[in-house]
Amino acid sequence: MLFYFDQLDGEVQELRQVNETQKGKLQSLEEQEKKWRQENNDLNTQLTKTREDYSELQKRTEALQENLESLEKEKKLWKSEKENILSENTKLTHELSVTRTDYANLKLEHESLEKQCTENIERLQQIQQILQKTETQVKELQQKIEDLETNNWHLKHDLEDQYDLRRQLHNTIQDLKGNIRVFCRVRPPINNELDDKELCAISFPNETSLDIRKSRESVCAISGRVGDVKQEFSFDKVFSPEASQVEIFEELAQLVQSALDGYHVCVFAYGQTGSGKTHTMQGTPNDRGMIPRTIDLIFEKIEKLKITEWSYTVTASFLEIYNENIRDLLEPNSNYDYELRYNEGRGVTVTNLKSVPIDSARMLKALMEEANNNRAVATTDFNKHSSRSHAVTKIHLEGHNNLSRASYSGSINLVDLAGSESAKTSAAERLNETKHINKSLSTLGNVMLALHNKDSHVPYRNSKLTFLLQSCLGGNSKTLMIVNIAPFEDCFGESISSLRFAAKVKEIKTCAKKNKTYGHQALLPSNGSQKK
Template sequence: MDGQSGKTMRTLPDTLSSLKEFNKYLTPSWIESVSHIIKELTPTKPQKVMEDKGQNIFERDDAESDTKVARIQDEMVSLSAQLKEITLQKRESLNNYLDLKGSIRVFCRIRPLSHEQSYSSRTMFTLDESNVFLRVAETKRKQYKFDKVFDPSSTQGDVFSEVEPLIKSAIDGYNVCIFAYGQTGSGKTYTMEGKPTDLGVIPRGIQVLFDRASESNSRFLFTFSMLEIYMGNLRDLLVPGNKTNGFKNVPSLAIKTDPDGGIEIENLVAVTVNNFQEVKRLYGVGTRLRSTASTMANSTSSRSHCLIRISMTSFDAPERKKARNKLWMIDLGGSERLVKTKATGKRLKEGKAINLSLSALGDVIDALQTKKPHVPYRNSKLTQVLRDSLGCESKTLMLVHIRPNENDLCETVCTLGFATRVRSIRLESEESPDVKARKEQLLMELGQKVNDLEQECDDIRRKIKKLEDTMEHLKGPQLSVSTNIVISRPSTEELKINISKNVRSLKNHREVSSGLPRFMKPTAASRHRLGLNNNVPNINRSKPPVPPKRRPSSVYAESVRLPVNADTWQSECSSECSISMTSDINWTPSIQDGTEYSQDASEYEIKQVIFSEHETPSQGQVISFKEWQLAELENMQNKTEERGNIDIDNWIHQQILESNVTCQSKDLNVPEVTGDEISNIPSPIKSERAKDCNQAQDEESDLTLHAPPLNTKDIKQANAVNHFSRAELRSPPSRERCSNNETNKHMSESFAYHGRSRRSLQEKLDDCMLKQPNKEADLSTHAEIRSQEEEHHIGKLTKFFQALQIAWASVRLGLGTVSIGLGHDFFHSLML
């Protein structure tokens, strides 16, 4: 008897009993026959059924839940496939949309007038959605066409909504360049960086990147770099260098072309970033080192081009255009007529350099737009750096800024001229009205399609999430361990893992972990999150693969907890010739930037590495296609690692070491001395050191800005540590700067460095740094050493004389006391 008919038999007496209720409507003979049947059924059949139930209840429940789980898994697999398909369609549609709009687009933003500027200036402009009409004379108006015009009342949100498709395109694997162009004080930095209350394109864009990466089922690795082009030279803004000494102690950045035609910048620090908070912090440090100065037009005028590069690598997203691509966000130096600024000396040279490179950029974009056979990339460092991100399948957006001031009319005309040139009006004017109309229609359709597909993706994701929850409810949370093989974004540590080895039973994991030192085992929280606490059965590998479970964003390891500062993020360091302003931006973190479990998460990731290293793969194991794919991914990951990224932990670690050296030598290290960075690291000793630094500043009035030697070298050494190979895990994370053995010991604890609480290690490091005598650092020259030795001798002599004086005084005091005492009545009486 199958389950269904058994169930029917069990419920038959009940059914018949209920039928008896209808007796008033039925004939007596019918009732009698029904009663008879009930009598026969009740004593025998239900009893048997109950016995069966007692025996099989657990088996049946298991079977039922297994069937349900299998069904859910099937459904998830099919939904995942559907999601992939729709994502691909969406990428294509978005790409077509952007191509149709033009791979090089130009927007114009007109900044509002400040209070002191005359109201009449407004009449200079008339605007519509895509045109600016400039009154150049009483009766003459000049028209400038753009892809989009933002009037003075437009918000940061308005601007970003138009920029966002490009950011999405970057996630799809395209190289993207976003420029802010305009005269000094026209609002370039405002648009790109924004204000704490009104974030600009850079923070919003980065937030979108992380959001989309976490939504995606693919793994992403993000690295952050920041550099400036100052007077034709590249400078890494993530290496605290010597500004007054022209960054001489820092290795120069060299532009290299790789065999695939990609551009790499040799020696440029690329820090692996896992969330928005980390980027925010790096950005703050970079901004502080940027060359700015007070000019007639802007008190904090940018004297260089500032370039932010986010490199994205995805290992398992074949639908992406490229496995590795870049998003550049560039705040260009202010374009200005040197005659007007009346700049002289250094300011004049800076202005000339900015103008030259801007003109070279214009030439390149013009050549690309008009499809000239030769594109003059080599004419400036700016265009050389961006060579692989300008033109050929990449997307470019130029945000042109204007000041609607009558005094700035000439500047405005120049800016608009530049915009016209890069937008290639000539090409557009060749289009017939028919073509234009069709293009508009197509754009509308494509835009709608992209939105619909996005909506569909969201729906599928929601469904998958629901199924995951149901599954977790049915089977316990252990499945997340197996499905974490493919997470949204890998941490750098994970890149070293032979991912295929991670498809192992929980039992195996437990066995291996039991042999590990305590600090390498998962913490209670991570075990709980990953379901390791539950007694769960081994994963049945014959079951259909479960689609990847998205990792909660809080798991994106952030090893350093950064307090969210509600105050304006601003500090200032000035030197004799230029002012270096920090960013006053305060990027409010999103909910996704949770850091509560971050330490925990990174611990787990490290432990996973160790698990896999201890385990030996079984002999003759059949490698599935998926495993083969994973091995391929690993190859790719290794390639990426060879490029030399640096983890934010290592980077911050370096900054800490630098700050110690800086404090010891009483040099002012710009990012550290402000105390912002120090206060961000939750070590009590840190603040002590900050105090020391401040004292050093007070003591030495004419501080010079010296780059600590070997700084970049150390950072590069730290690159290697980031990737956690077995050998590397045993080697110290970076070159030791401490001379004493205790420090070296702590530095060598690379397991502890990555696996243990960062805070405790930090405190240890700080502690031993503080214990070190400052003497060594202070005695930088031979003369200083000699003078110190002399001082030492003088000190010894002085002490000797002091001791002698004290002894003599004591003797005299003793004698005096005796003579007084002997003459006293008390002694007289004693003697008598």
């Protein structure tokens, strides 16, 4: 636009020059001048208009300049935003790349899961089929279980009936053998006894008899003749020196069953000091005696009887009679007074005697060992560790059957008697002990004699030993007496005395009764039985 104006100015100057140079021609050109003036006026008008347009263009230029500045600012802003967008785009591009990688992995995992899902669906269908079959089998098994439970209930009752029959037959067999049985055991020589002791001549014609005589001939003091002093004895069972503890216990085991069946059982060892009574009853850790074997058998049988719904409560007590005084072997230092009292239902009981509930054979053996350690022993002419008291181990058994509601109450009395010996052969310091021991054993002999003769009065109360064993000897009990003898000639007189005493005991006959009680629902089945 400026160029246009400059051009006009140049033309005006040129025209002026032409006007000056062409004054001559002015006149000729007046008409043309007028024309030009008119044109000039038009041009002025155009110029004015152009100036106005220029002015307006300046304004528009300023406005455009302002717009340009604004756009420059916006450009900077957009550039910054562009950089941010580019940065974010780069970040998003990276994230997109990671996402695509993840997507590819997820796609693979999805395909794997879809495959597994398909396999699981197939497995589920198979499991459902198996489950349906299993449910059918379970229903069948449940029905079978119900049938078996019903049969089991009947079988248990049948088994209990058979056990009752077995008890009756067992008791019949024991009655036929005799409620008071006598065994004889000849102990073998031990250590160096053969070096300074001479053996008697003992023979065993059969399992129930023995012959005994001195190995040297006996000369009668009156006639001077040589006499044969052979003695013959017959018992329920005779055990030679070679017999083991196992063989002897086989016979006793039947009486353990009787105790579980509700009978009172008494086993006692009788014989001279040093004849092997304590070994027979207690034994050693490697060769157990009757008492530890009885303990094991009791708990073995209790465990087996659980299948027939029998449960047992076991209690035990340990005492000794020393110089006619009763001592509790579980509380040897107690100041209690222990008295014997007779109860028609329970027999003879001891006041203040500690009775311990037993839950295992191990516990009972531990108590037995404690009691043995508290027992009175001393050295005698026949035994370095002679028992100077009568020891009684009582095991009480209470049985209850959940099916028949029957209850049995039995007991086992295991008695290790003090050694019998003549006062002449006893040391002076043990003379009082020997007198008490011999008195009680003598009373035991008198009791046995009275029972043998069926006397109306039996002197049980003449000694605490016989009073304590009253139920065992003449009452409701099955009794086993094991007479022990030593095989030596210097013991011959005592052995003969013991054997004669045992022979008298063998001839005694008593009648034992079973202690059986029923609850108020004895003849009714249990709730479970009624439900069945």
